[in-house]
Amino acid sequence: MTDLENNIQLGKNGRLRHFLSIDGLNKALLNEIMDRAESFTSVAAQTVKKVPLLRGKTIVNLFFENSTRTRTTFELAEKRLSADILNINIATSATSKGESLLDTIRNLEAMEVDMFVVRHGESGAAHFIASCVKPHISVINGGDGCHAHPTQAMLDMFTIRKIKGGFENLTVVIIGDILHSRVARSQLRALKMLGAKEIRIVAPKTLLPSFAESLGAKVFHDIEIGVENADVIIALRLQKERMQSALLPSGNEYFNRFGLTERRIEKANPDVIVMHPGPINRGVEMESKVADSPYSVILRQVTFGISIRMAIMSMAMHSK
Amino acid sequence: MIETQHLDITTLLSKLERAVQKEINTKNLKDPLIVGIHTGGTWIAEKLHSRLGLKDPPGVLNISFYRDDFSQIGMHPHVTPSHLQSVVEGRDVLLVDDVLFTGRTIRAAMNEIFDYGRPNQIILAVLIDRNGRQIPIQADCVGEKIMLESGHRIKLIGPDPLQLIIRDCESEST
Numbered sequence: 001m002t003d004l005e006n007n008i009q010l011g012k013n014g015r016l017r018h019f020l021s022i023d024g025l026n027k028a029l030l031n032e033i034m035d036r037a038e039s040f041t042s043v044a045a046q047t048v049k050k051v052p053l054l055r056g057k058t059i060v061n062l063f064f065e066n067s068t069r070t071r072t073t074f075e076l077a078e079k080r081l082s083a084d085i086l087n088i089n090i091a092t093s094a095t096s097k098g099e100s101l102l103d104t105i106r107n108l109e110a111m112e113v114d115m116f117v118v119r120h121g122e123s124g125a126a127h128f129i130a131s132c133v134k135p136h137i138s139v140i141n142g143g144d145g146c147h148a149h150p151t152q153a154m155l156d157m158f159t160i161r162k163i164k165g166g167f168e169n170l171t172v173v174i175i176g177d178i179l180h181s182r183v184a185r186s187q188l189r190a191l192k193m194l195g196a197k198e199i200r201i202v203a204p205k206t207l208l209p210s211f212a213e214s215l216g217a218k219v220f221h222d223i224e225i226g227v228e229n230a231d232v233i234i235a236l237r238l239q240k241e242r243m244q245s246a247l248l249p250s251g252n253e254y255f256n257r258f259g260l261t262e263r264r265i266e267k268a269n270p271d272v273i274v275m276h277p278g279p280i281n282r283g284v285e286m287e288s289k290v291a292d293s294p295y296s297v298i299l300r301q302v303t304f305g306i307s308i309r310m311a312i313m314s315m316a317m318h319s320k
Numbered sequence: 321m322i323e324t325q326h327l328d329i330t331t332l333l334s335k336l337e338r339a340v341q342k343e344i345n346t347k348n349l350k351d352p353l354i355v356g357i358h359t360g361g362t363w364i365a366e367k368l369h370s371r372l373g374l375k376d377p378p379g380v381l382n383i384s385f386y387r388d389d390f391s392q393i394g395m396h397p398h399v400t401p402s403h404l405q406s407v408v409e410g411r412d413v414l415l416v417d418d419v420l421f422t423g424r425t426i427r428a429a430m431n432e433i434f435d436y437g438r439p440n441q442i443i444l445a446v447l448i449d450r451n452g453r454q455i456p457i458q459a460d461c462v463g464e465k466i467m468l469e470s471g472h473r474i475k476l477i478g479p480d481p482l483q484l485i486i487r488d489c490e491s492e493s494t
Binding site for chain 2: 036038039040041042043045046047048050051052053
């Protein structure tokens, strides 16, 4: 899919047209997104938290899967850019009456909309939509199956850059369910592209995809060794809804072997930061007090997520 | 490039400073909040700020997100964020730019200021007031009024030293 995405994501001028996955983008473009996000951080300081950049543009939020953080931060980002928004509730829409995805898209296109933000349980859904929409429409991937969640990866990269200043000297550890995690896939590619010094994965063998090492990550099965001298620790959510068979005995057992505790964090560098894409299962991926500790930047990730989504949407909208 | 030796920055700044001081006195402005438009306007605002001995630090407005032509000309990828430390609500705002030309930048700047709060009044001070207005906006305080041919552009470069240059954009593009 990489070559196709490479062609479809960028316009003829090399600017961002659709935002579907980190694959096919480049370091300069990722930095441009983060630079643009930096510019938007001052909007929240205004009494009127809005800039008129997407005034008169219509954005459709097409969420075929549940989401709280991603959907609300996309919606806030859209509102802060002054766009008009349509939220399609799939559960009560014509899709549930049997309308095909393509027919849904064609009908929304007929309403003269300008952008789709898509979350879908099937890998490749956003890419499929991007390949059939009219030329003036941009598609942003808000998470597709186990494939990619590039806006989450970009807000994570932005959080790391804001706090650590860069990537060259960093050891970044990703812990958890790599197999089912679209977040981890996008993060691994972004970290590699941005030149992180060392990327590690800590996961049970059953939750590790075969391609893990080909992405340039070192694999550990023992968390105590995996977090040694880490600068950034990213815990992933156990995706119970995506597990088709019993890959783990219980959340409790997972916590005992892979849960992030204050004692385990002591093995990392003293100024380590702890991240999590949310929602957290307290007592499963991490000890409750870790989530509320000074190490934790989990809520800052949420705030930065608005700026990064404003950046991506404004860039894609103005690339044509 | 066209000769600009007659436009000495120090002389123009002194003229502008006197005009602003007169405006402060006649309109009885209380602790005006000085705000410069990125980038040329911020340089002028900093100079005026120290010359006039104003209390609050100078604010910076980057109007890129408020421009009415962003879809035509695109946007610089890295837009320095606006920075207004002081509260705008109820204040006398001294808005500063290097060159007043079409008036569109000032319109965008005023839109942005109102998104930070409702000022008591806005005074516009510009180093250069040139012909070519496309909307009805005028400056209250001016360093120098000049007439240029329509294809000519005057630009402040800096920050150290500050210098005005005039270019003939029509002949350069053909």
